[in-house]
Amino acid sequence: MQNQTKSMLPNFFLCKFVPARLLCIEQTFYLAPHRLFFKMWFSMLACVCLLFAFMWRLWAVLPKSSSKPRRHSTSPCKTCIVLGSGGHTTEMIALIRNLDDHQYAPRTYVIADTDSLSEVKARQLEQERSGVEHKDYFILRIPRLREVGQSLSSVPFSVVKALLGSFKILSNMPDLIICNGPGSCISICMVAYLPRLLGIKHIRIVYVESFARVKSLSVTGRLLYPVVDNFLVQWPELLETYPRAIYNGTLV
Amino acid sequence: MRALVTVGSTGFDDLIRSVIDGKVLSTLYELGYDHLTIQYGSSKAIYNDRLERISTTSNRTPVIEGYNYKPDLKCDMVESDLIISHAGSGSILESLRLHKQLIVVVNEKLLDNHQDELACALENKGYLLRSTCRQLSDVLNALKNKYFIPFPEQDTSIFASFLNNEMGFK
Numbered sequence: 001m002q003n004q005t006k007s008m009l010p011n012f013f014l015c016k017f018v019p020a021r022l023l024c025i026e027q028t029f030y031l032a033p034h035r036l037f038f039k040m041w042f043s044m045l046a047c048v049c050l051l052f053a054f055m056w057r058l059w060a061v062l063p064k065s066s067s068k069p070r071r072h073s074t075s076p077c078k079t080c081i082v083l084g085s086g087g088h089t090t091e092m093i094a095l096i097r098n099l100d101d102h103q104y105a106p107r108t109y110v111i112a113d114t115d116s117l118s119e120v121k122a123r124q125l126e127q128e129r130s131g132v133e134h135k136d137y138f139i140l141r142i143p144r145l146r147e148v149g150q151s152l153s154s155v156p157f158s159v160v161k162a163l164l165g166s167f168k169i170l171s172n173m174p175d176l177i178i179c180n181g182p183g184s185c186i187s188i189c190m191v192a193y194l195p196r197l198l199g200i201k202h203i204r205i206v207y208v209e210s211f212a213r214v215k216s217l218s219v220t221g222r223l224l225y226p227v228v229d230n231f232l233v234q235w236p237e238l239l240e241t242y243p244r245a246i247y248n249g250t251l252v
Numbered sequence: 253m254r255a256l257v258t259v260g261s262t263g264f265d266d267l268i269r270s271v272i273d274g275k276v277l278s279t280l281y282e283l284g285y286d287h288l289t290i291q292y293g294s295s296k297a298i299y300n301d302r303l304e305r306i307s308t309t310s311n312r313t314p315v316i317e318g319y320n321y322k323p324d325l326k327c328d329m330v331e332s333d334l335i336i337s338h339a340g341s342g343s344i345l346e347s348l349r350l351h352k353q354l355i356v357v358v359n360e361k362l363l364d365n366h367q368d369e370l371a372c373a374l375e376n377k378g379y380l381l382r383s384t385c386r387q388l389s390d391v392l393n394a395l396k397n398k399y400f401i402p403f404p405e406q407d408t409s410i411f412a413s414f415l416n417n418e419m420g421f422k
């Protein structure tokens with residue numbers, strides 16, 4: 001019995017210099033499973049406490065009905081614009097067309113790395129609005145959340161990849177994120193919540209639901225409805241089910 | 253007059269099948285459409301198949317030309333008087349902003365029918381006519397006495413002023 005226990009211990013415990021007491025503790029650890037359970041209980045309790053702290057903090061930072069920004073109104077607002085696939089990009093370009101170049105600067109366009117058309121559209125818009133002299137914008141490429149036809153087993157990997165890629169948006173700590181529904185909005189909003197949870201910065205998130213949504217929200221919309229600061233819809237029918245939404249007419 | 257059928261970037265077999273149909277084509281011809289352009293996307297097989305059958309039966313039909321996709325589809329939209337479109341919001345918005353007569357054909361095979369909700373909502377406001385693939389010739393007949401309410405112009409300043417207000421810019 002004694003020999004068996006010894007063989008289970010790492011080699012360095014068996015050398016001469018190890019005090020007998022330490023060896024004893026290790027032996028009781030292996031021989032007494034109830035201590036293991038105690039440790040497990042303790043760590044589980046710690047996890048639950050941590051989870052509660054996290055939930056409380058999340059609840060504290062979730063947008064309330066009257067959450068006005070506390071920022072200086074003359075300084076430019078670092079803006080992050082999430083572009084997605086075809087229809088979403090067309091709508092987004094229309095939404096931001098009238099934003100002031102100097103007030104919303106610099107503008108970061110977040111684009112999935114397989115999407116070349118959105119980049120063309122973004123650059124086109126920037127050229128139309130500002131001519132040549134001030135190029136106050138960046139293109140940021142992030143991995144796409146899910147390719148069409150991707151196998152389900154590889155989804156967790158690409159989710160992690162997309163989440164890690166979304167951290168790039170924090171490089172210049174934007175003041176504002178505008179998104180309108182492509183899947184990458186979710187990972188970006190998750191990342192944008194980190195500074196808010198830690199009390200570093202409140203990055204304002206504005207979500208605009210597509211004109212195509214009359215009575216029901218998109219999956220992204222439903223997920224982001226409780227967490228974004230402003231949720232805009234383009235059909236008044238949606239206000240009945242989603243009272244926190246804002247309807248100001250057709251925006252695109 | 254010219255008519256345009258557009259299925260969007262994917263395909264829509266049922267729409268192509270019901271457009272290239274003796275009854276629908278003769279209705280179009282009677283309405284004065286002597287030219288029909290069809291953007292068929294990935295529904296090329298159906299398009300060719302139907303076209304072969306139709307060419308032998310009648311000559312009181314519009315001249316038909318087709319292609320799978322064009323980046324400058326907008327030019328064809330501008331030139332046509334009637335647009336028969338799939339129910340995608342981008343295509344609908346573009347047609348309405350060009351103030352074209354618009355028939356939106358919903359795809360009943362799609363599981364998520366939010367496209368149909370949009371078509372219905374816009375039809376109720378009188379901007380367009382909604383149709384299913386089967387009803388297409390009836391809806392075309394209704395086109396004669398139909399007055400389309402002009403769709404409001406794009407106003408991108410609404411969002412800008414909303415955001416200015418939220419961000420403390422005045």
